[in-house]
Amino acid sequence: MATQESGRRGTGTSPGRRAVLGAAVLGAGTAVVGAPGVARADERHGHGGHGGGGYRDLPVPTVVAHRGTSGYRPEHTLGSYQLALDMGAHVIEQDVVPTKDGHLVCRHENDITGTTDVAAHPEFAGRKTTKSVDGVSLTGWFTEDFTLAELKTLRAKERIPGTRQRNTLYDGRWDIPTLEEVFRWAEKQGRERGRRVWLHIETKHPTYFRKLGLGLEEPLAKLLRRYNRHRRNSPTFLQSFEPSSIQRLRKLVDAPGVVLLSTAASRPWDFVEAGDPRTVADLIKPEGLKWIASYAKGIGPTLDLVIPKGPDGKLLEPTTLVRDAHAEGLVLHPYTMRNENTFLPADFKKGTDPNAYGDAFGAFKAYFATGIDGIFSDNPDTALLAAADFNDD
DSSP: OOSOOOBOOOOOSOOOHHHHHHHHHHOOOTTTTTOTTOOOHHHHHOOOOBOSSGGGGSOSSEEEETTTTTTTSOSSSHHHHHHHHHHTOSEEEEEEEEOTTSOEEEOSSSBOTTTBSGGGOGGGGGGOEEEEETTEEEEEOBGGGSOHHHHTTOOBOOSOTTTOGGGGGGTTSOOOOBHHHHHHHHHHHHHHHTSOOEEEEEEOSHHHHHHTTOOSHHHHHHHHHHTTOOSTTSSEEEEESSHHHHHHHHHHOOSOEEEEEOOTTOOOHHHHHHTOOOOHHHHTSHHHHHHHHTTOSEEEEBHHHHSOBOTTSOBOOOOSHHHHHHHTTOEEOOBOBOSBGGGSOGGGOOSSOTTSBOOHHHHHHHHHTTTOSEEEESOHHHHHHHHHHHHHO
């Protein structure tokens, strides 16, 4: 599976904006995933690729719902995932961390202080503690100190209420889902919609958890096999900021792996632990990308690695990352586009309110023009409309 397949399927002319708009606004959901006629990245931007189905048949640009619809609902809840699917997102992301008794649950971090009501539970007051996670000191409550049954007594809440006050309406509505519950939900939704539901699953802090005896990859692989998501063409991506996690998963299952890449000066934590001096800047060089392509099918770089920003916060010229990654047969799903001014490049901010929406469509257009294969977004409906605009140009 480390060898690269040759050839890439074209799918003809792109659909009109109205088709994607209908899916995004009316919640049709069924019109966009695997839809014929969506322009492929190699057709639009001239890079080679690989055919053969699976992730290569997703529409381009692929819209990955970041933690679900975290721009509208508390992240990593079944409500957030459901809305993403109803909007028509092509792929829905889950981050997984373990419980004390070894279950995988969907949280962006093992520190659940800001995403649940744990602080309001006096029975868990004694669980508050300070830990070092990947070299960062954190004080709060952590999933690995709770059994699944205990976690299920908590309710999810909005992580950044100061920015997304409207999302607080849904505080307490949903609990913390297990990954197995998400798989069952995806199976049910797939049957009802007549097509597969794509997931993008990230292992969080895998080296940290392995040291605690709570390795993520083995239970994840077991669940993937149980729900028939372990094959090369299964509707699943597996992602991690630690390359060794993707390498480990590659030995257990055939689902495509994606190496996530943070800032250029940073080092993956497994590199730090192993004494590997390489930085992300090394990994995005041609030789680094060739190494990644020996065991993974894609990369998930931060958007600044695709188009850096200047001192004024405005976009500069794109780097060669897209071209270089495509030369190695890797797809690119960079992260993360959000609608609010506070998250947008300075070129696309509007007004002075940091929490107001800026020119997200303009920013999407700039990033899509680089030839990326997809993008993570907190606002998949906006991303779908932007993708439709781009394919109509």
